[in-house]
Each structure stands twice: as C-alpha cells, then as structure tokens.
Amino acid sequence: MRIVKALASGIDSGELRAGLPMPSQRELARQLGLHFTTVTRAWSEARKRGLIDTQPGLGTTIAAGEPQPGPLRENAAAGSGVMDLSSVWSPVLKIPFDLSSALIALGGDQGIALFSARTGRKDSRAAPAAIEWLQPRFSKAIEAHVVASAGARAALLAVMRLVVGNGGTLLTESMTWPTVRGMAGMLDIRLRGVAMDDEGLIPASLEQAARETGARALYCVPTFQNPTNAVMSVARRKALAEVAVRLGLTIFEDDVYGQLVEHPLPPLAEFAPECTYYIAGLTKCLSPSMRVAYVVAPSARAASQLNDLLRTTMLCPAPIEEALVNQTMADHSALRHIAKVRAEARLRMSIAESVFVEFRDLIHVGPLFIWLKLPTYWHRTQFAEVARTQGVIVSPADIFAVDGERSENAIRIATGAAQNQSRLRDALQIIADIVSTPAALSVPGN
CATH class of the missing domain: 3.90.1150.10 (Aspartate Aminotransferase, domain 1)
Structure with missing residues (x-):
C-alpha cells in the first residue's frame, strides 16, 4: 500500500507523467529490499486503480487517464x-434453524416459567444431555462430578477462589489469556509464568516453579493454547499429569478449543482425574451468546463445594440460557x-x-x-x-x-x-x- 500511495502521489504532483517507464518488479523489489511478491501485489493493486499499464514489449508504464479510487482499506x-x-x-454463522428451533421448543408454559425461575437454585447438576456430550472424553463415569457455570470465565474464577484463595500463587503458561491476570488481581492471587516450548508447558519447568513458589494450583490450556496455539502431545500430557500428582498440584484445565478439532486428544483430566478441574465452555465452539460452561470436578465432594460457591456468587447459568443449551444438547442441534x-x-x-x-x-x-x-x-x-x-x-x-x-x-x-x-x-x-x-x-x- 505504501508503494501504491507513492505512485498516486507522484502522479498527482506531476512528477510521474503518463507513459513514463517503470522499473521491473524484480528490480524494484531489490531496490526497496522487499519480497518480490510484495511488489507484485502492489503492481496488481496499482493496475486496478488505473495508475499503471503493462503492455507486451513496452513493459510497465504510468497510465494515461484518471486514476480510479482505491479500496477502503x-x-x-x-x-x-x-x-x-x-x-x-467463534465465527458467527448464519444458521438460524438449529438454535431458533430450540427456542421454539421452549415455548408455552414451560418457556414462560423460565423467566421466573431463580438463578442459583440448590440443584445445579448438569443435565443428562450435557453429561452425554462430555462423557466420551473420559474413561470413568463423570455424572456425579459435573456442575454448570455461567461460562468458562465464571468457572475459572470460582475454582481460583475455591482452591488458591486470597493471597495464594497460581502457576500458568508464561504467555496466557489476559483475563487470568485480571481475575488474579481481583483475588489478590500472584501469578508465576512457567516456561513453554512448541508443545506448551515444559514439565521440568513446572516442577521447578512449583518448588520455588509453593504454589498449589496450575492453570493451562493443553489444546490450542491461547495465544501461542501450542498443542500438547499425549506424552507431554502424561508427563505434566505425573508432575502435578507427585507435587500435589491442582490443575485447572481449560478446554474451550478442544471441540474444534476433528479428533480431540484425551484431556489432562484423564491422566490426573483426582486433581484436575476440567472446564468445557460453549462460547468458542457453539455461539458467543451461549454463556454456559461445564466443570468436571475431581470428586463428587469437590463438585458439591464448587456448586455451593457458584450459587453463592451467582456465577451459575441463568435458567433460560441453561434451558436453551440443554434443549440443543438433547435434540443434537448443538452438535x-x-x-x-x-x-x-x-x-x-x-x-x-x-x-x-x-x-x-x-x-x-x-x-x-x-x-x-x-x-x-x-x-x-x-x-x-x-x-x-x-x-x-x-x-x-x-x-x-x-x-x-x-x-x-x-x-x-x-x-x-x-x-x-x-x-x-x-x-x-x-x-x-x-x-x-x-x-x-x-x-x-x-
């Protein structure tokens, strides 16, 4: 675009007159220190705007006539x-049938009742359809371990409060989701970054950071880590799980991107089920407006404690949102x-x-x-x-x-x-x- 602007400016000032021969693309690329394809794209854009002409035997020259206005960019x-x-x-797709039909299915007296239902009711166990969606990721039954929250952010805030507490230390990838820093600040939690490579967290670095800080918990994104897109191999997942179990670390596993791959890898929670809170949200894989997430807790007791905290802080889903998600899960339109x-x-x-x-x-x-x-x-x-x-x-x-x-x-x-x-x-x-x-x-x- 700088090249195109320079051509337009030269033509406007009269410095570049119609018919003036231009250097070859390769020569201009050499003079400017650019990639050849960059100059090619500039020449293509200049031709669209009527700034230059290319004719066999004559090469490229400044065009005669009025230049055309360029694109908005x-x-x-x-x-x-x-x-x-x-x-x-997630991409906003124009697919109204699947989700709007679920809204219609919630009509009548049942739908009206949702507007008077109270958020934070005592029984916040996930619906059977949601558990059916989650279960294939685990080899053991998870039914008694699953609770719903008002999105992955709410789930993470709750487990940070429950496990780390005010004044504690949370380990995370050295490059991490900025919201984690904001939530840590709210709870007076110190963050310690752990070194990464192309697969994400390095097990030896995790062990070193845990021993140096005395931290009790780790937050990580094993699949398409935000922001680096690192994906942990199965071997890496097993190695991290082994470190966590041996050192008594609780893992907060954020799997919001896991459903966007055709063949998802097993979660960390599969290798360290006794110390992992597995979080699966819907905003990234279903719709930005679906502020519902599910947490698979390490035990039924941990799920009950998390459920109590979610209810107390009103971080559980609104009844109408949860009902819509349950309906789309049940009729498989969500899938x-x-x-x-x-x-x-x-x-x-x-x-x-x-x-x-x-x-x-x-x-x-x-x-x-x-x-x-x-x-x-x-x-x-x-x-x-x-x-x-x-x-x-x-x-x-x-x-x-x-x-x-x-x-x-x-x-x-x-x-x-x-x-x-x-x-x-x-x-x-x-x-x-x-x-x-x-x-x-x-x-x-x-």
Whole structure:
C-alpha cells in the first residue's frame, strides 16, 4: 500500500507523467529490499486503480487517464472498514434453524416459567444431555462430578477462589489469556509464568516453579493454547499429569478449543482425574451468546463445594440460557452447529496458511487465531500500530506475557472475529503485506 500511495502521489504532483517507464518488479523489489511478491501485489493493486499499464514489449508504464479510487482499506481506521481481530470468538454463522428451533421448543408454559425461575437454585447438576456430550472424553463415569457455570470465565474464577484463595500463587503458561491476570488481581492471587516450548508447558519447568513458589494450583490450556496455539502431545500430557500428582498440584484445565478439532486428544483430566478441574465452555465452539460452561470436578465432594460457591456468587447459568443449551444438547442441534463451526474454522485456517505461505516458519495457525512471530526488523507494538492505521486491529504479545519483560516478539490475530471469509482474507493480506515490508518503509512519514 505504501508503494501504491507513492505512485498516486507522484502522479498527482506531476512528477510521474503518463507513459513514463517503470522499473521491473524484480528490480524494484531489490531496490526497496522487499519480497518480490510484495511488489507484485502492489503492481496488481496499482493496475486496478488505473495508475499503471503493462503492455507486451513496452513493459510497465504510468497510465494515461484518471486514476480510479482505491479500496477502503488504506483509510479503514477512519471509518466503518476497521476489522477488529483482537478478541477471540467463534465465527458467527448464519444458521438460524438449529438454535431458533430450540427456542421454539421452549415455548408455552414451560418457556414462560423460565423467566421466573431463580438463578442459583440448590440443584445445579448438569443435565443428562450435557453429561452425554462430555462423557466420551473420559474413561470413568463423570455424572456425579459435573456442575454448570455461567461460562468458562465464571468457572475459572470460582475454582481460583475455591482452591488458591486470597493471597495464594497460581502457576500458568508464561504467555496466557489476559483475563487470568485480571481475575488474579481481583483475588489478590500472584501469578508465576512457567516456561513453554512448541508443545506448551515444559514439565521440568513446572516442577521447578512449583518448588520455588509453593504454589498449589496450575492453570493451562493443553489444546490450542491461547495465544501461542501450542498443542500438547499425549506424552507431554502424561508427563505434566505425573508432575502435578507427585507435587500435589491442582490443575485447572481449560478446554474451550478442544471441540474444534476433528479428533480431540484425551484431556489432562484423564491422566490426573483426582486433581484436575476440567472446564468445557460453549462460547468458542457453539455461539458467543451461549454463556454456559461445564466443570468436571475431581470428586463428587469437590463438585458439591464448587456448586455451593457458584450459587453463592451467582456465577451459575441463568435458567433460560441453561434451558436453551440443554434443549440443543438433547435434540443434537448443538452438535450439528459445533460441526459447522469446526468446518468453518478449518476453512479459515486454510485461508491463513495460503496468505502467509511465505512466512510458514513464523506462524502457528489454530482454528480461531494465529500466532505470528515477527521478523527481526519489526517490533510487536510498532507492527500493531501500523496495522491499526491500515484498518486491522491485532494483539501484540505484551498483553499475554505473565512477565512483560519476557514477552515474545509476536502478535495474535483472531480469525474467528472476521465477519466472513472474504473480510478475513483482506485483513490477513494487509498483515502479510506489512510483514513483507521492513519497518522503516511502513511507518507513515518515513
């Protein structure tokens, strides 16, 4: 876009006159220190705008006639063209039948009664259909261990209060979901980041951090870790579970992304059932409006204690939301919708991989977001600012770092937040163009 703007500016000023020959794409790429494909994309955009002509035997020249207006993206930050890819959500699919039919099924006297039902009733055990959805992930029966909460965030807040308590220490990945930091601050809980590799938490680092801090609990995301998209192998899961059991650590396992893969790996809770609170939410795999999550507690007693805390703090689901989820689970429309979200996520992953094919060594693509490690000529905060000026909002790694001084030089791009696949492709192409351009050439005014 900087190249296109420079051409347009030169034409407007009269410096670049109609018929003036332009250097070859390869020569311009060499002069500017850019990837050849970046110049190719710039030339393609310039031709669309009527800035240049390419004719056999004559090469590329400045075009005659009036240039055409360019797309909104160069001024997107000033208007409605802004694409906010900073928050992770499931794609909003226009599939009204499945969920609206469940609302209809809740009609009549039963539906009306839900508006007067009290949140936080004494018996908050999960419905049989929800347990049927969860059970295949476990080899042992979980019926007496499952309670419902008002989303994964509410579940995590409750188990942090129940297990860690005010003034305690919680271990987590060195790069973690920012909300965990906010909730820890509310409860006066200290966070300690644990070193990671491409599979997530490193068992030896977990053991060292636990011994140094005396921490009693660990929060982690084994499948598509937020923000790095790391996925633990079965061997890694077993190794972490062994450390937790040996040291008496309680695990808070967040599996909000687990249902977005065709063949999910067994949860950590399968290898350490006696010390794991397994959390499965619906906002990422079903619908952002489904603020219902399920917690599989280590024991029936632990489930009862968690249920009491959820009721006391009103962190349990609203009756009408829970009834809607139960209905969609019972008639299997929720499972059909999850399958459609999973398919859409696969398509968006394919788009990301095709756009960033030049940078395949820098990206980790997951179903709902991309972790992009930046070239050395870019700093994450500067990159995010340049992307914002071109109409795309992304998240620099600093907001995820438990210890800000150890932040990776990377950004997270939330692919599920794009309105549709076309908008996603446009946004990712803008980001890829910025990555291709050394920082000094991308900052306005340079």
